[in-house]
Amino acid sequence: MANSRQYKPTFGIIKQVTVSAERCGLDFVLSMVKPPGFGGKSEVRDHNLVSFTLMAAPAAVATQVKRF
Numbered sequence: 001m002a003n004s005r006q007y008k009p010t011f012g013i014i015k016q017v018t019v020s021a022e023r024c025g026l027d028f029v030l031s032m033v034k035p036p037g038f039g040g041k042s043e044v045r046d047h048n049l050v051s052f053t054l055m056a057a058p059a060a061v062a063t064q065v066k067r068f
Helices: 011-023 056-061
Strands: none
Touching: 011 056
């Protein structure tokens, strides 16, 4: 995982993904779940938000897709 690109769960990223999902004709979006971790070289679990917080972004911009 040290070489893979890591996405921090931010309002902007989730909003962008939701808008893209609607443009692609998808039916629903799910919030990203990233439990906290213990650091490490990749920092894969160092940045996280609870699912309810992340779903505020799709709720703000979604017009067609369902949100779960």
